[in-house]
Amino acid sequence: MNGAASGLRNLPRLSGVTLALAVALAGSAACAQATGSTAVPPAQQQPATPLDVPAPPADVQLPPVEPVIPDAEFEATVPALDPAGDAALDAPLESIEAFERRIASEQAAAAPQDGQTPPAGNPALADGDPQETIGDAPITDTALNEPLPPLESFQVEEVQFTEAEVESGPTEVAYTVVINGLDSVDEDSAANLAGMFDGLSALKDDDEAANVAQVSARLTEDSALLQSILASEGWYDATVTTRLDRTGEDNAAPLTAVLDVVPGQRYNFSDIIVTAAPTEPTELISSNLALKVGEPIIAERVQGAEAQVAVALPENGYPFAQVGQRDILLDPETGDGVYTLPVEVGQRSVFGGIRTTGNLAFDAEHIEVLSRFDRGELYDSRMVDDLRQALVATGLFNTISVTPEATGEDAGNGTQYATILVDQDAGPPRTLAGSAGYGTGQGIRVEGSWTHRNLFPPEGALIGTAVLGTREQGVGATFRRNNAGRRDRTFSLIAQALHSDFDAFEAYTGRVAALVTYDSTPIWQKRFTYAYGAQLLGSVEEDFDFSINGLADRTFFIGGLTGQAGFDTSDSLLNPTRGFRFTTLIEPEASLQDGFDTYVRARIDGTAYLPIGDSFVVAGRLRFGTIQGIDRFDLAPSRRFYAGGGGSVRGFGFQQLGPRVEYANPDFDPTDEDSDEPETLIRPIGGRSVAEGAAEVRYRWGNFGVVGFVDAGQVYEETYPTFDDIRIGVGVGARYYTNFGPLRVDIATPMNRQRGESRLNLYISIGQAF
Structure with missing residues (x-):
């Protein structure tokens, strides 16, 4: 160890790298000696790599080398090794149990006797402090071993804050959006680009964000969007850069999301090439591919032109045509684009x-x-x-x-x-259906039906119907064959039993009829329609008999033919907004109860619709009817003309217009002071001619609408309308538009209201009034 220290001490002053390497080598040698490791013999050592230290020039005087650490200081710092310690290092470690027993015995031996205070620095104390801390002290306090008191015994006091709590809600970052650079393109294109961007932009969708990071994310998204929009309009080289600017001086000011656009050049078609086999006619593809050389390469136009080709070929004898994948070769130097479209026309x-x-x-x-x-x-x-x-x-x-x-x-x-x-x-051929309506004078009317649409294939349906209302009750059965021998032609056999109890008449009627119709459907609205057929009716009806000045039951048997023709240019069956309709109905009939008396019922209806702007429609209706060849008294009450009600002249009750008679009430008792029966009754008796007209102004927004209307009409005893005493009703209505037609609620009042007429009349049904 001392030898290693001496070598380290006498090292010359070298460069930093050389000095570090020398210290490491010296340290390794010192460690080898300290641990008793055997040194490698010189013969087995690898030759040391000489240090690349340049020799100083001969004429340079170097200062004397001073030791880094004096010898005395170094030797005093390094402790001497105890020979006994070397043996202890080689001894095995004692177990944890033995270690704990030894420490416990040493603490017990050093513990003070009862009543004595351990001196400062007593070895019984774990850390030698004069005052023991709770972490070092043995558990001698009996309170520590006692159970905790129950929670209910604790007194919880609310924390009192020195300052009132400030409520904080979610913060919103307001921002505006600015696009620079679009003014470098023509005005129409700039407006088109801005419109497309506004419709799809994440930034424009909301002008506030939860934080700046969200604004930045939207800005990044809109940058890619704007680049795609520019490319779709022919600017394939456009670049878009973004930044967030503050519009105010402080950090709380709103942000401005800026998109700087450099559109570059716009690419145009320089050539249009279609690779396809010859077609008949030869210009079939070229005339439908609406692209021209010199026009900008706009994605929407390209897709539309290709779609038109894909549609035109199958419409002109090529059912197996396939439009391939286009190729557009762009020249960035000239801005030209060569368009190539492969088409497989297939077999004609x-x-x-x-x-x-x-x-x-x-x-x-x-x-x-x-x-x-x-x-x-x-x-x-x-x-x-x-x-x-x-x-x-x-x-x-x-x-x-x-x-x-x-x-x-x-x-x-x-x-x-x-x-x-x-x-x-x-699929399942059976259907249950129902409808309901209400009209003043007509009351509530509910109709339900059960249909098996293919009981007699092909398309032979059996239909059962039932009517339940305050004024009508009845049942019926119908056999109907759709597309009977011809597309859209229907043949029907009908049997009905019906009870009607209106102010004008009460009737029990049985009817059988055969009818052929060629009519419009919700899918196909036809311009020309027709219907013809025959029917037999037997009816017992309550009628006013002038010979007795009162009501009497009469029996009628009627046979007749039906013919109807229509012409329709309107744009919808249930909710027309433009065009007109014209329908004429002729019914030659014969009264069979007292011989064979013939007469003719005829009616003409016309409606017209004129849109004004996008929300308003003005609609008008006219109706004229006549019965020729029979006196009114000989005509069954149910076959006469009446007016008034939701499908006629609104503002009046059902069948309330026209000739009326006043007669004594047979149920009136002059001696009964509590009776509510009137002394006289007024009864409509119908007529042989009718004239009606109506005008509506309809306003619609979304699925809702309102209507203002004026209706007028009258029924006459003569065979032709005389247009005397025309009655007028005015009102308003509400509409809710559904996919099967509008739901209608109308309320109307009569002008110059007369005795016995209601002040307000309500009508609820499906479909427009006309």
């Missing part, structure tokens, strides 16, 4: 047969009735979509698919037949 085809698979609701023969194409016609995907919609409209399928299938069969003129494959999955 015509319609072949129809094949059906799956869980069938009906066979391929009936599907041919629904289709609007014939074998050999040029394939048109619009006809295929139309057939798919017609199949869905039957309501008989869970799922249905209609796809073309190549046959390879030559059809001449360079075409092949394509079979239409219909894959069916028939």
Whole structure:
């Protein structure tokens, strides 16, 4: 050890690296001697690497080398080793149990006797302090061994703060957004870019954030968004940099999120190349690919043009056409873009047969009735979509698919037949339905129906109906075949029994009818519609008999034909906003109870709709009716014309307009002072002609709307309207628009109200009034 110290002490002053290496080597040697390790003989030692220390010049006088530490100080610092200690180092360690027993015995021997105070520095104290701390003291206090008192005994006192607590809620960081650099493009493009950014921006979605980090995250997101928008509009080299600026001097001022844009050059089409086989006509692809050389490369236009090609080819005889992946080669030096689009047109085809698979609701023969194409016609995907919609409209399928299938069969003129494959999955055919309404004078009316839509395939339905209301009760059964021999034509057989009890008449009526209709449906609204059929009625009705000046039951048997034609240019069945409708109904009938007396009932209806702006619609309605060839008394009360009510002239009760008679009340007792019965009654008796008109102003916002309306009309005893004594009703209504039509609530009042007329009349139903 001393030798190592001497060598370290006499080292010359070397560089830092050399000195550290020397100290390490000397320390290693010292450790080897201290632990008794055997030194490596010189013969076995590796030759030491000489230190690269440059020799000083011969003429340089170096100062004498002083020792780093004096010898006396160094030797006094290093303790001498005890020979006995060397033996102790080689002895085995004692166990933990032996160590604890030895320490306990030493403490017991040094402990003071009872009544004596240990002196300062007593070895019995763990750390030699004159005063023992609780951590060192043995557990002699009996209180420490006692159980803790119950929690209920503690007296808890509220902590009193010297300052009132300040409530703190979530902080919000307000900011504004600034985009610099868009003014370098043309005005229209800048406005378009700004509009696209505003609609998608995370920063613009909210002008406050929880913290600055959230603003920064939104700024980063919007930077990528703005870069994508610029690229989609042809600026592929655009760069966007961002920063957060404070608009005020203090740190609490709002932030400004800044996006600095350098659009660069805008790329334009320099060439448009379509690689495809020849088509018929030859310009089929080029005329539908709405891209031109010199135009900017705008992603939306490119996608739209390709989609138009993908649609036009199947519509013009190419059912198996495929539009490939585009390629646009950009030249950053010129800003030119070469556009290439591969198209596989496939085989030109015509319609072949129809094949059906799956869980069938009906066979391929009936599907041919629904289709609007014939074998050999040029394939048109619009006809295929139309057939798919017609199949869905039957309501008989869970799922249905209609796809073309190549046959390879030559059809001449360079075409092949394509079979239409219909894959069916028939669904539940039964349906329960119901409707309800209310009208002043008509009361509550609830109607329910049960339908089996395919009890007699194909599409032969059986329908049971029931009506329950304050003024009407009845049941009925109908056999109906949809698409009967022709698309959208319906054949119906109807049997009904109905009781009606209105102010104008009370009737028990039985009816059987056969009817063929070609009418609009919720999916297909047709411009031309028609209906024709025949019916027989037997009815017992209460009528006013002038010969007895009172009511009497009369029996009527009526046979008749029905013919109706319509023309419709409106844009919706349940909620039209533009266009007009015109319908005429002619019913030649014969009274059979006392011979064969013929007459004709005819009615003309017209409606028109005019939109004003995006929210207003002005609507108008006219109706004229006449009955020719019969006296009013010989005509059954249920076959006469009436007016008034929710579907007629609002502001008046159901069937309350027109000729009326006043007669003595048979239930009136002049001796009964408590009776509420009036002395006389007023009863509508109907007429042989009618004239009605209505005007509405409809305002809609979202799914809600309001309506203001004026209705007018009158019923006349003559066979033609004389337009005398026209009655007017005014009112307002509310609408709630659903996917199956608007729910309607109207309230109206009559102008120049007369005796017996209600001041307010309420009407609730589905659909517009007209």
